Amino acid sequence: xxxxxxxxxxxxxxxxxxxxxxxxxxxxxxxxxxxxxxxxxxxxxxxxxxxxxxxxxxxxxxxxxxxxxxxxxxxxxxxxxxxxxxxxxxxxxxxxxxxxxxxxxxxxxxxxxxxxxxxxxxxxxxxxxxxxxxxxxxxxxxxxxxxxxxxxxxxxxxxxxxxxxxxxxxxxxxxxxxxxxxxxxxxxxxxxxxxxxxxxxxxxxxxxxxxxxxxxxxxxxxxxxxxxxxxxxxxxxxxxxxxxxxxxxxxxxxxxxxxxxxxxxxxxxxxxxxxxxxxxxxxxxxxxxxxxxxxxxxxxxxxxxxxxxxxxxxxxxxxxxxxxxxxxxxxxxxxxxxxxxxxxxxxxxxxxxxxxxxxxxxxxxxxxxxxxxxxxxxxxxxxxxxxxxxxxxxxxxxxxxxxxxxxxxxxxxxxxxxxxxxxxxxxxxxxxxxxxxxxxxxxxxxxxxxxxxxxxxxxxxxxxxxxxxxxxxxxxxxxxxxxxxxxxxxxx
Numbered sequence: 001x002x003x004x005x006x007x008x009x010x011x012x013x014x015x016x017x018x019x020x021x022x023x024x025x026x027x028x029x030x031x032x033x034x035x036x037x038x039x040x041x042x043x044x045x046x047x048x049x050x051x052x053x054x055x056x057x058x059x060x061x062x063x064x065x066x067x068x069x070x071x072x073x074x075x076x077x078x079x080x081x082x083x084x085x086x087x088x089x090x091x092x093x094x095x096x097x098x099x100x101x102x103x104x105x106x107x108x109x110x111x112x113x114x115x116x117x118x119x120x121x122x123x124x125x126x127x128x129x130x131x132x133x134x135x136x137x138x139x140x141x142x143x144x145x146x147x148x149x150x151x152x153x154x155x156x157x158x159x160x161x162x163x164x165x166x167x168x169x170x171x172x173x174x175x176x177x178x179x180x181x182x183x184x185x186x187x188x189x190x191x192x193x194x195x196x197x198x199x200x201x202x203x204x205x206x207x208x209x210x211x212x213x214x215x216x217x218x219x220x221x222x223x224x225x226x227x228x229x230x231x232x233x234x235x236x237x238x239x240x241x242x243x244x245x246x247x248x249x250x251x252x253x254x255x256x257x258x259x260x261x262x263x264x265x266x267x268x269x270x271x272x273x274x275x276x277x278x279x280x281x282x283x284x285x286x287x288x289x290x291x292x293x294x295x296x297x298x299x300x301x302x303x304x305x306x307x308x309x310x311x312x313x314x315x316x317x318x319x320x321x322x323x324x325x326x327x328x329x330x331x332x333x334x335x336x337x338x339x340x341x342x343x344x345x346x347x348x349x350x351x352x353x354x355x356x357x358x359x360x361x362x363x364x365x366x367x368x369x370x371x372x373x374x375x376x377x378x379x380x381x382x383x384x385x386x387x388x389x390x391x392x393x394x395x396x397x398x399x400x401x402x403x404x405x406x407x408x409x410x411x412x413x414x415x416x417x418x419x420x421x422x423x424x425x426x427x428x429x430x431x432x433x434x435x436x437x438x439x440x441x442x443x444x445x446x447x448x449x450x451x452x453x454x455x456x457x458x459x460x461x462x463x464x465x466x467x468x469x470x471x472x473x474x475x476x477x478x479x480x481x482x483x484x485x486x487x488x489x490x491x492x
Contacts, residue, residue: 085399179219187203208226
């Protein structure tokens with residue numbers, strides 16, 4: 001057992017030894033069990049967080065080889081290879097709905113700058129009642145402008161949602177058969193129109209509760225069953241754009257959602273990722289619960305996307321009412337608490353092998369859902385501590401850059417976070433710029449020809465050793481002369 005493991009076990013033993021007697025003294029009833037459970041969860045959480053660094057190193061980083069050749073395809077030794085990450089393969093996302101409201105040219109520039117400086121994944125709104133409020137007239141042109149703006153900033157785009165029981169225009173048909181036809185038409189036409197522009201789709205949103213919604217979409221889902229609706233919708237979307245990543249998204253993280261996903265699998269439906277909503281308006285999830293949620297869905301063998309994340313920087317909601325407070329301000333203490341939790345939350349998720357995406361829902365308090373202090377930016381677009389913490393993680397701690405040099409075989413070895421890289425190769429005034437992708441599960445190799453440079457032939461062995469031989473001979477001669485002089489002096 002190494003020293004680190006011993007220290008962890010020792011600390012766990014100390015914590016348990018301190019908590020258990022205290023719990024036993026407090027009560028012999030259920031309260032004691034609650035305290036013990038809390039202590040156990042606290043220790044679990046500590047263990048999970050202690051392992052994040054090792055897990056991130058193992059699952060989020062990979063190795064690459066850069067082979068540098070001269071103009072005659074001879075390996076170049078001693079060439080400098082500078083590498084700097086340009087983007088992550090992991091998806092750090094944000095909701096782009098504010099762009100849809102204001103347009104990509106009218107939105108506050110500070111909002112746009114903060115967005116593109118931090119995130120590489122954006123969710124564009126496709127709610128049916130706003131996308132096609134009048135039958136046959138869609139907002140496709142505006143959403144394409146947003147998607148193009150995002151692409152230019154290195155931001156991959158997701159459309160959300162295609163089907164949601166709480167989203168329908170006033171003209172939507174009422175009979176279930178007509179609704180089936182309308183939904184098939186909407187899904188196929190929308191996905192086909194944006195194929196190649198939008199890479200990800202929340203195909204069905206909140207299907208576990210859809211059949212309970214009392215409207216034509218909910219009634220249709222009840223008649224068809226949520227599982228069948230999801231299976232059909234996935235098939236429609238796949239036929240319209242086979243390269244898209246298709247997601248089933250829900251706020252339920254319990255057995256009901258698992259059962260629905262298993263039902264889709266039994267019906268031969270295929271989803272490419274599982275979307276988990278985590279709006280924490282009523283308080284932050286315990287971190288062990290976050291981890292357990294990832295574990296609960298990992299056996300589907302598809303990536304898990306934390307698709308809608310909300311962590312407040314103000315007081316949480318209380319009571320059972322769904323009404324939002326008339327005023328819900330951010331507070332200095334709340335911003336500190338938000339930053340601390342967000343740093344741990346993202347670190348834990350980044351360290352779980354099943355998680356591929358995390359999407360922060362409201363970038364700013366301005367325009368935030370429910371009027372909550374849910375942003376990384378305040379109402380005036382100034383940055384909260386949580387924004388700066390994420391920037392430090394995503395663009396510094398989890399961002400790779402450095403220098404390496406080629407060996408005699410012309411090879412330089414690079415290790416970094418999975419993603420795209422800028423590569424600069426230099427030797428004696430000659431320079432080549434290139435790009436490189438370090439991807440998970442691939443043999444990442446890049447060959448660079450250094451134009452205008454010729455690698456000198458290897459130095460012959462005699463040229464390499466003759467200075468040392470000469471030096472040894474001179475030293476030997478000096479020693480011999482010194483001894484000869486000393487011998488003469490003794491005779492005199």
